Amino acid sequence: MVTVNGQFPGPRIVAREGDRLLIEVINNANTNITIHWHGIRQLQTGWADGPSYVTQCPIQVGQRYVYNYTIVNQRGTLLWHAHFSWLRASVYGPIIILPKRGIPYPFAKPHKEIPIIFGEWFNADPETIISQALQTGGGPKVSDAYTINGLPGPLYNCSAKDTFKIKVEAGKTYLLRLINAALNDDLFFSIANHTLIVVETDAVYVKPFEIETILITPGQTTNVLLKTKPHFPGATFLMAARPYATGLGTFDNSTVAGLLEYELPTNMSHLKSSTQKVPVFKPALPALNDTLFAAKYSSRLRSLASAQYPANVPRRVDKRFFFTTGLGTNPCPKNQTCQGPNGTKFAASINNISFSLPSTALLQSHFYGQSNGVYISDFPAKPIIPFNYTSTTPTNNTMVVNGNKVVTLPFNATVELVLQDTSILGAESHPLHLHGFNFFVVGQGFGNYDPVMDPPKFNLQDPVEKNTVGVPSGGWIAMRFQADNPGVWLMHCHYEAHMNWGLRMAWVVLDGKLPNQQLPAPPGDLPKC
Ligand code: C2O
Secondary structure (H helix, E strand, C coil): CCCECCECCCCCEEEECCCEEEEEEECCCCCCECEEEECCCCCCCHHHCCCECCCECCECCCCEEEEEEECCCCCEEEEEEECCCCHHHCCEEEEEEECCCCCCCCCCCCCEEEEEEEEEECCCCHHHHHHHHHHHCCCCCCCCEEEECCECCCCCCCCCCCCCEEEECCCCEEEEEEEECCCCCEEEEEECCCCEEEEEECCEEEEEEEECEEEECCCCEEEEEEECCCCCCCCEEEEEEEEECCCCCCCCCCCEEEEEEECCCHHHHHHHHHHHHCCEECCCCCCCCCHHHHHHHHHHCEECCCCCCCCCCCCCCCEEEEEEEEEEEECCCCCCCCCCHHHCEEEEEECCEEECCCCCCHHHHHHCCCCCCCCECCCCCCCCCCCCCCCCCCCCCCECEEECEEEEECCCCEEEEEEEECCCCCCCCEEEEECCCCEEEEEEEECCCCCCCCHHHCCCCCECEECEEEECCCEEEEEEEECCCCEEEEEEECCHHHHHCCCEEEEEECCCCCHHHCCCCCCCCCCCC
């Protein structure tokens, strides 16, 4: 597999709010690659964002590129990952942004901080799996295990040696920085007999709340406080994660586990040999398709909305959009048999447009005014085929339209976007990720979005601020953001399979009038296609 500096998961980036980062990527692999700094705002540094063929051409074998950006007004946990084909299966790692020196967390200082990054393990080469899937038009082979910090844990055959362990002291508070870097699955996570206090998601503080199980989609990050029990010498508790899944997708229905081990005080270390007999406590996780849990959990996430960390929700809306997210089909090429529904190829779309990547980067085309034939800025503001999105009978027409269509936004426009899950091929949740911005999730619901009844219920006081949100299976979410970052910004489903099928689109944000509202010229070492 492709790794970074020979490490799996890749190296941890630890920085401070306000730091400028220079990260040189030298491609010694046998494939093209790019790296994306997921959730970093990249204000006026769109050239460093990383999605291949969107903000840059890939770094070719033997070439190098320096990602150069500053972390502005963000602190918390994020992740970096490859953004070319399926390479992020093994190319990913944590980004930890500490607050500015002297600025405390809005909660008591933890005794220790522990990054926990979930991944997905394939016994076969993920690049072979995706290229086979795209050729046959079927679903890709599911993964063989989930991992915690690269380790599958004791519930998989022969994997007990490869178990992630945290040694804890009694009566202390730990900050767990949870990151879901899995390719295709949302995960429930819980630690037996312990509650977690959620304090941050997607590098934004939230109003703290206690919960036994958290839900985390690919691309999302969640910081939780773990308070250890006052007295539990030598006890061992299992922590476990397994998927939340809806729809017809095939997925890996297995459980990754790690251990939380209470240390023995030195005066009790004579008990060590007997600790093997201490029972292991196991967590209870929600059912695989517990959509109600998912909805309840996400509705508990609220911005801190304090004087120091205000929720700057746009009040007036300049542009309104209604997008559908869902699966569909493409015709099977002649002389080929396809494994999608009724002999078609699987596809996925936003507003029925399945986005195909161009052969040159959109941002370069935009900057040099050479968008002709590269992209068309007529992405429809509404779905091409309106229908009852949540009916259980599939529509007659499941075909999607292929194209490179983008939406152009004037600088600083405020946008309200409703994302509606479709049931063209069955209802399914989709973790939608927006590059270059955070957005506020002002509303969510099941069934069809109602443009008259739903907006009055929007939360404009303390909605959660995110870069990735789960569009509920058979439901919708409404978000608002301000287009204050000039450039070209990808928005896509963070399930790698769906993104490859075309569930993506791009926003072009034009320059403003002032120099600090403009996209600078590309760096000299920007890779060429
Ligand atoms: Cu984390 Cu476009 O991705």
